Amino acid sequence: MAGHSKWANIQHRKGRQDAVRSKLFSKLSKEISIAAKLGGPDVDANPRLRLAVANAKGQSMPKDNIQRAIDKAAGGDDSQYEDIRYEGFGPAGIGVIVEVSTDNRNRAASEVRTAFSKNGGNLGETGSVAFMFDNVGEIRFPLSVADEDAMMEAAIEGGADDVTSEEGDEENEGQHVVYTAREDLMDVVAALSSQYGDPTGAKLIWKPQNLIDVPGDKAGTVMKLMEVLDDLDDVQNVYANFDISDEDMANLG
Known part of the structure; x- marks a missing residue:
C-alpha cells in the first residue's frame, strides 16, 4: 500500500521512530492479551494468538514482553474487549x-x-x-533473505496468491510482501518461516x-x-x- 509505506518513512525522518516503536509494541501486546483471553494461552491451539505472536516476533518484540502479554490474560484481567x-x-x-x-x-x-x-x-x-478493499493475509520478509524469483517460487509453492517487493532507502531495508487468501495465512507463514525464519510481519489486512x-x-x-x-x-x-x-x-x- 503505497501511502502507508511512505507514511512509515516520513515518520522515521521526523524522528518519531522511538515513539512509533513504543506505540507498535503497545498495540502488539494488546492484541496478544486479547487473543490469549478469548482463545486461551496455548499458542498451538489458538490461531489468533499464534498469528499475534508471529507478528510480534517479526517486529523484534522481546520474548519477555510477549510472555507478559500472555500472562496478563491468564492472570485474570477482567477487561472485556x-x-x-x-x-x-x-x-x-x-x-x-x-x-x-x-x-x-x-x-x-x-x-x-x-x-x-x-x-x-x-x-x-x-x-x-x-468494498474497495480485499481482506487478505500479508506476510513480510526483508529483501536480503532471498532474491525475488526464489521468494516468488517459495511463496506460490507454499500456497500464496502473489508476491511484490518494496524498495528500501538509506534508513529502511526493502521487503518482500507476500499476499494470501485470509484462510491460508498461517499455512503460508509456516511454509516460508521454515526457509527464511520469522517474517517481519504477518497479519490480515485490508488491501486496496x-x-x-x-x-x-x-x-x-x-x-x-x-x-x-x-x-x-x-x-x-x-x-x-x-x-x-x-x-x-x-x-x-
Missing part, C-alpha cells in the same frame, strides 16, 4: 478502514468520529468503504483494490488524519487507499 471496524472517507475522497479493539464502544466511536471530522474526513456506514492519487494541497491533511487515527489507544490498525507522490512526501518531510 470487542473488535469493531469503522469505515470513512478522508481528504480527496480516499477510503479509510479503522480496526478497533476496545472495552468502551462509545468512547471508541466518539474518538474515531472526532478524528475524521477534525481532519478533513467523515465517518461512513459499515460497508461504505470495505486501487489507489487514489492525492494532490499536494491535500497531502498534509491526509497524513495528519492517518497519524491521529493511529495514535488513538483503541485503534489497532488503519488502512487507506491513497497514494502521494514522492515529491509531495518529501515536501512534508
